[in-house]
Amino acid sequence: MRVLILGGTTEASSLARLLANDARFEATLSLAGRTAQPASQALPTRIGGFGGIDGLVHYLKDGKIDAVVDATHPYADQMSAHALAACELVGIPLASLARAPWTRQAGDGWQDVADTEAAVIALGAVPRRVFLAIGRQELPLFAGAPQHNYLARVIDAPAETQLPPRLTLLQARGPFDLAAETTLLRDHRIDVVVSKNAGGNATYAKIEAARALGVPVVMIARPHKPAGHVVASPKETVAWLDHARRSLRGV
Numbered sequence: 001m002r003v004l005i006l007g008g009t010t011e012a013s014s015l016a017r018l019l020a021n022d023a024r025f026e027a028t029l030s031l032a033g034r035t036a037q038p039a040s041q042a043l044p045t046r047i048g049g050f051g052g053i054d055g056l057v058h059y060l061k062d063g064k065i066d067a068v069v070d071a072t073h074p075y076a077d078q079m080s081a082h083a084l085a086a087c088e089l090v091g092i093p094l095a096s097l098a099r100a101p102w103t104r105q106a107g108d109g110w111q112d113v114a115d116t117e118a119a120v121i122a123l124g125a126v127p128r129r130v131f132l133a134i135g136r137q138e139l140p141l142f143a144g145a146p147q148h149n150y151l152a153r154v155i156d157a158p159a160e161t162q163l164p165p166r167l168t169l170l171q172a173r174g175p176f177d178l179a180a181e182t183t184l185l186r187d188h189r190i191d192v193v194v195s196k197n198a199g200g201n202a203t204y205a206k207i208e209a210a211r212a213l214g215v216p217v218v219m220i221a222r223p224h225k226p227a228g229h230v231v232a233s234p235k236e237t238v239a240w241l242d243h244a245r246r247s248l249r250g251v
Helices: 010-020 052-062 077-090 116-122 139-144 178-187 205-213 234-249
Strands: 002-006 026-031 045-047 067-070 094-097 110-113 129-133 149-154 167-171 192-196 217-220 229-231
Touching (some): 010 026, 010 234, 052 077, 067 077, 067 234, 094 234, 110 116, 116 217, 129 139, 192 205
Parallel strands (some): 002 067, 067 094, 094 229, 129 149, 129 192, 149 167, 192 217
């Protein structure tokens, strides 16, 4: 059975490892290409976009793909919408590997906002020391609030020139542990953390560190993410794929 995994998450990498030596499946992992040097993967990997819904439809047909697994980031809503539309057009099954969001715990000082633009406004007029844990793509938005001192953690340095004037870049790749995150917030005297509700364990330590230190968090809500058949883990995804494989064979 030929499987296309839309990846870019720890769950996608875990699924790739499960399928790598499974003779039932011939799987390919697709990455968007937003990271210059992505981590090594257990499956053959393609990098780059498909060219919208039509491009994905052509890829699925040309590659004789039998099933698709959407294991993209919770904020990759456009890719998920394209995957759902393309799979419906081609007539193949789609599983969506959905990572549960973080939930507010006792001691969390979260301010929930709808999107990154709202997060910029939520920082207020008074200068603050801000830790931006949102990746690099939306950093230019914070140029609209130049009074703050920003520390932004990224994998690759942003290419944009319209960045906040008081911006320090920290290039690092997760996962991150609680001790390191606590030290980071203390050493940089962070007043507020801006984060997306990514879910999972790889980057949760910053939320735990903020809780322990009493640092507030501006939490950017997840967008609506179109989905196929929702699965909760890589192992559950393999079981779903096997069921789809049996249905395809008429077993």
